[in-house]
Amino acid sequence: MYERGARRWLTYGLFLGPSLLGVVVFLAGPIVASLGLSFTKWDLLTAPSWVGLRNFRDLLADPEFWAALRHTLTFLGGYIPLVMAVGFLVALALNSRLPARSLFRAVYFLPVVMSWVAVALVWRWLLNPYYGLLNNMLAVVGIQGPAWLFQPQWAMASVILTSVWKDTGFVMAILLAGLQGIPREFYEAAEIDGASVGQRVRHVTLPLLTPAFYFALSISLINSFQVFDQVYVLTGGGPAGATTVLVERIVKNAFSFSRMGYASAMSWVLFVLIFAITLAFSRMQRRRL
Amino acid sequence: MTGVRPGKRAPRAWRWVLLTMVVALGAVGMLLPVVWMLSTSLKPSDAILSLPPRLIPAHPTLAPFKAVTEAFPMVRVFFNSVGVAAVTTLGQLVLSSMAGYAFARFRFRGRDTLFFLYLATLMVPFVVTVTPLFIIVRTLGWTNSYAGLIVPPMFSAFGTFLMRQFFLDLPRELEEAAVIDGASTFTTFVRVIVPLSGPAFATLGIFSFMASWNNFLWPLLIVSDNKFMTLPLALATLQGLYPGQTQWNLVMAGTVISVIPMILVFLFAQRWVIQGITASGLKG
Numbered sequence: 001m002y003e004r005g006a007r008r009w010l011t012y013g014l015f016l017g018p019s020l021l022g023v024v025v026f027l028a029g030p031i032v033a034s035l036g037l038s039f040t041k042w043d044l045l046t047a048p049s050w051v052g053l054r055n056f057r058d059l060l061a062d063p064e065f066w067a068a069l070r071h072t073l074t075f076l077g078g079y080i081p082l083v084m085a086v087g088f089l090v091a092l093a094l095n096s097r098l099p100a101r102s103l104f105r106a107v108y109f110l111p112v113v114m115s116w117v118a119v120a121l122v123w124r125w126l127l128n129p130y131y132g133l134l135n136n137m138l139a140v141v142g143i144q145g146p147a148w149l150f151q152p153q154w155a156m157a158s159v160i161l162t163s164v165w166k167d168t169g170f171v172m173a174i175l176l177a178g179l180q181g182i183p184r185e186f187y188e189a190a191e192i193d194g195a196s197v198g199q200r201v202r203h204v205t206l207p208l209l210t211p212a213f214y215f216a217l218s219i220s221l222i223n224s225f226q227v228f229d230q231v232y233v234l235t236g237g238g239p240a241g242a243t244t245v246l247v248e249r250i251v252k253n254a255f256s257f258s259r260m261g262y263a264s265a266m267s268w269v270l271f272v273l274i275f276a277i278t279l280a281f282s283r284m285q286r287r288r289l
Numbered sequence: 290m291t292g293v294r295p296g297k298r299a300p301r302a303w304r305w306v307l308l309t310m311v312v313a314l315g316a317v318g319m320l321l322p323v324v325w326m327l328s329t330s331l332k333p334s335d336a337i338l339s340l341p342p343r344l345i346p347a348h349p350t351l352a353p354f355k356a357v358t359e360a361f362p363m364v365r366v367f368f369n370s371v372g373v374a375a376v377t378t379l380g381q382l383v384l385s386s387m388a389g390y391a392f393a394r395f396r397f398r399g400r401d402t403l404f405f406l407y408l409a410t411l412m413v414p415f416v417v418t419v420t421p422l423f424i425i426v427r428t429l430g431w432t433n434s435y436a437g438l439i440v441p442p443m444f445s446a447f448g449t450f451l452m453r454q455f456f457l458d459l460p461r462e463l464e465e466a467a468v469i470d471g472a473s474t475f476t477t478f479v480r481v482i483v484p485l486s487g488p489a490f491a492t493l494g495i496f497s498f499m500a501s502w503n504n505f506l507w508p509l510l511i512v513s514d515n516k517f518m519t520l521p522l523a524l525a526t527l528q529g530l531y532p533g534q535t536q537w538n539l540v541m542a543g544t545v546i547s548v549i550p551m552i553l554v555f556l557f558a559q560r561w562v563i564q565g566i567t568a569s570g571l572k573g
Contacts, residue, residue, distance in 0.1 A: 019388035
């Protein structure tokens with residue numbers, strides 16, 4: 001910018017060099033390498049051999065891949081509507097005048113700062129069928145709770161429940177920021193026109209909240225395709241493979257079965273899925289605005 | 290009521306009371322797991338399996354905390370987490386701010402292409418890079434080492450992007466005055482720009498510290514030695530130490546140790562924490 005000649009390039013190198021080196025070695029390089037690896041068979045012991053599209057063909061014929069994809073979509077189908085709806089309602093409630101409002105906001109946000117492993121361990125214990133808090137509380141009101149994580153038909157529901165508890169505060173925080181950006185005059189104008197509370201929410205809040213809503217939704221979607229930590233700690237993919245998910249399959253194939261090429265191929269399929277959804281979303285959003 | 294500032298008309302009282310009650314009930318639901326964690330960590334082992342479980346321990350004890358440090362090198366693990374998160378954060382702040390400054394102010398051929406490359410890496414899920422990254426780190430001999438835990442996560446395209454945006458909004462006149470006084474670009478950056486960038490550093494710093502503190506997948510892949518574990522990996526390992534009969538009071542004591550620092554950071558820097566997490570959209 002200010003220096004000239006060699007001195008200038010020295011300055012540029014000083015500012016950008018270290019970061020660029022690291023980004024190439026630890027980010028961009030691995031991305032390219034992973035694409036390359038997806039066309040090879042590699043067990044880490046012998047040299048990788050080119051297999052063309054075979055990994056992708058194998059993938060299509062692999063029932064475990066389809067099961068993991070199905071479970072990931074099941075997770076997404078339960079988690080996304082719940083976390084968005086609950087997060088939205090909490091944001092609406094905490095945007096109105098309540099006593100101890102900032103305390104409530106902090107409480108709802110609290111699980112967001114806890115690590116996934118910590119949250120999953122607490123819930124694993126909470127959901128313990130015999131000694132856990134939840135089933136014992138249900139017993140007080142006369143309900144016999146299920147075995148949660150130990151029952152194939154309840155395991156994914158448990159993962160979803162845990163995830164909604166952890167992430168409600170995240171959605172709430174984004175939507176609250178959006179709500180606070182809506183000018184008061186809009187509500188006052190609506191009120192003067194005689195709009196009821198419901199009408200005000202529908203015709204003022206919702207349209208103006210759309211960008212924040214899309215932002216929270218697309219991030220939640222991207223993250224839920226990559227669901228891993230909570231599954232790993234809560235169920236490990238069980239019981240009887242009922243909660244295997246894509247990232248868990250990728251990690252298993254790469255690091256337990258030493259199928260590096262196959263794992264890379266699967267990770268690219270996941271990437272393309274996420275990319276397509278994100279793209280579709282940004283199109284939809286542009287049309288709505 | 291909801292989201293609506295009451296104009297001349299106050300919201301009807303019963304509605305307001307009902308809303309407050311629902312919100313409070315929800316807050317209790319949010320807190321129950323946290324209380325359950327704390328209460329279990331203060332129970333002696335025989336109280337864990339007594340029914341019905343008590344939310345307030347009958348005979349609270351700190352024994353689980355002592356036991357967990359004996360069953361696992363928790364003290365070392367705790368300081369591993371502190372050190373790894375601190376150094377990763379420091380590295381990220383230095384690297385991101387300098388690269389961000391370069392992208393915001395320097396003019397050279399290919400700058401925009403290069404910046405686009407940074408942005409492109411942001412869209413790729415971490416799991417895509419994981420296999421080659423593991424092989425690179427193994428080739429460098431960095432498995433079971435602090436270098437492996439710290440160096441790769443230090444390079445953050447997100448951080449560079451965040452800092453660049455911030456610097457673009459700073460008026461150029463600030464630097465021009467310094468340059469006229471004969472200061473070098475580096476001196477100008479350190480003396481003029483950095484002191485003005487507190488909010489950006491705080492947002493990125495807190496985000497980066499939390500991401501490192503809570504990171505699980507990467508340590509899981511490159512660390513198997515207890516000595517190099519960070520808290521999340523240590524907790525997951527601890528939970529699996531006694532298959533079938535997890536010592537939940539020990540595990541919860543470890544969990545409490547792992548979440549307390551983050552909760553403290555959150556309580557004292559709420560604004561930055563929320564900003565860092567929501568701006569990035571990358572949850573811990």
